[in-house]
Amino acid sequence: MSGEAAVTLLGTKGGPAIRPGxxxxxATLMQMGGHTILVDAGLGVTRGICDAGIALTELxxxxxxxxxxxxxxxxxxxLHTAWTAGLKRPVPVYGPDGLAAYWQxxxxxxxxxxxxxxxxxxxxxxxxxxxxxxxxxAGLTVGPVAxxxxxxxxxxxxxxxxxxxxxxxxxxxxxxDTAPMHDMVSFASGAELLVHEAMLxxxxxxxxxxVGNGDDRLRRHLExxxxxxxxxxxxxxxxxxxxxxxxxxxxCDDPAFTEEDWQREVRRGWDGPIYIGQDGMRxxxxxxxxxxxxx
Ligand SMILES: [Zn+2]
Ligand SMILES: [Zn+2]
Numbered sequence: 001m002s003g004e005a006a007v008t009l010l011g012t013k014g015g016p017a018i019r020p021g022x023x024x025x026x027a028t029l030m031q032m033g034g035h036t037i038l039v040d041a042g043l044g045v046t047r048g049i050c051d052a053g054i055a056l057t058e059l060x061x062x063x064x065x066x067x068x069x070x071x072x073x074x075x076x077x078x079l080h081t082a083w084t085a086g087l088k089r090p091v092p093v094y095g096p097d098g099l100a101a102y103w104q105x106x107x108x109x110x111x112x113x114x115x116x117x118x119x120x121x122x123x124x125x126x127x128x129x130x131x132x133x134x135x136x137x138a139g140l141t142v143g144p145v146a147x148x149x150x151x152x153x154x155x156x157x158x159x160x161x162x163x164x165x166x167x168x169x170x171x172x173x174x175x176x177d178t179a180p181m182h183d184m185v186s187f188a189s190g191a192e193l194l195v196h197e198a199m200l201x202x203x204x205x206x207x208x209x210x211v212g213n214g215d216d217r218l219r220r221h222l223e224x225x226x227x228x229x230x231x232x233x234x235x236x237x238x239x240x241x242x243x244x245x246x247x248x249x250x251x252c253d254d255p256a257f258t259e260e261d262w263q264r265e266v267r268r269g270w271d272g273p274i275y276i277g278q279d280g281m282r283x284x285x286x287x288x289x290x291x292x293x294x295x
Contacts, residue, residue: 005032005170005285007193007245010048011040012277014177014197014226014250016070017211022253023279024048025070028174028195032285033144033167035060039174041075044279049078051280056082061142063135064095065176066160072099076106083126084117092131094140096159100132135161144168150187152178154225162187170285173241177248179224180231188239192285195277196232197248200257200265207251226250229262233269245275245283 008031011024018024025042029052036058038049049056059082064072072095079091093099107114107127117123139148145167154160154177164173164187173188175196188194199222208219227235229246236244246266251257262276275283 003031003034005167005172006282007031007172007195007285008052008280008282009195009245009247009277010052010279011042011044012247012249012279012281013042013252014070014199014248016043016068016073018043019253023249025073026248027074028247029054030145030165030172032165032170032172035143035145035167037142037145037147037165038062039163040065040071041073041078042070043073045074046078046081048279052282056085057087059091062091062093063147063161063163064093064099065163065174066154066157067096067098067102068157068177071177072102075099076103076110079130080106080110080114080126083123083129087129088124090129090131092133092142094133094135096161097134103130103132148187150183152176152184153181154178164188164191172285175227175232177225178227180227180235184235185238188235188241190240192242193245193283194236194239194241194243195245195247196235197227198229198232198246198262198266199226199250200261201228202261203251203254203257206254206256210254222250229265230268233266233274236270236272241272242286243273243275243283244270245277245281247277249277 008029010027013023013025024044026040027042027045028039030037114126135149148164150162152160152162162176171191172193173191259276
């Protein structure tokens with residue numbers, strides 16, 4: 001069965017810290033061509049997938065955009081929990097160099113439990129259920145879904161990717177964590193949906209104060225490695241996408257900033273359909289031609 005193509009924003013918070021009442025770090029579920037692909041596995045991803053009504057055993061592939069913890073802290077626990085939930089087939093996991101070492105380290109840290117469950121419950125070998133691979137320059141396929149990548153601009157990390165998904169005439173692009181970059185315009189060109197990271201520059205002062213244990217380097221990192229909401233809007237406009245969704249919101253747990261602040265900023269560059277991300281938000285992909293009132 002092919003099912004309706006959709007993108008579900010499982011976690012929409014930028015950055016790794018969570019506090020009472022905050023949303024969860026980054027994870028996004030792509031459903032296309034009857035396949036389910038997870039992009040990033042920040043804290044809360046396992047619960048997020050289940051809350052979206054997807055069995056953990058249904059994942060066909062996982063991609064990790066880069067090795068900041070808010071994008072892969074829960075990868076091991078997710079795969080382990082999928083295993084205890086009945087996962088039998090290997091899941092390809094694509095990501096940057098260093099992901100294999102994380103996975104081996106996770107397996108080592110849980111060796112007592114994993115060996116026990118294999119011996120005591122007859123479970124398959126968990127280590128063999130994740131096939132860790134580099135994201136190939138030439139792109140990759142998951143069933144009928146073609147995935148291409150673009151190295152984005154997320155210093156000091158070099159291996160960090162935007163991803164484009166195509167299947168049966170439908171397309172969606174995830175920016176990953178990135179500063180505004182001109183190449184994103186051509187990479188996202190004509191996509192039905194662009195999910196772009198975004199920050200409110202006015203909120204950075206308060207955020208740095210709240211974190212409390214970093215120094216001015218945190219501010220400099222945010223300013224040179226992430227995208228102001230107005231810029232995300234401009235990129236969507238120039239790329240001519242069908243709709244724009246914002247995720248990886250920075251800040252997102254400051255009551256001084258509301259949905260109206262995001263709307264106002266993004267509208268400086270974009271007048272099309274806009275989704276200010278919320279955890280669990282599901283966005284159906286309708287072909288561009290089918291959009292009513294699309295300019
Ligand atoms: Zn991040
Ligand atoms: Zn990052």
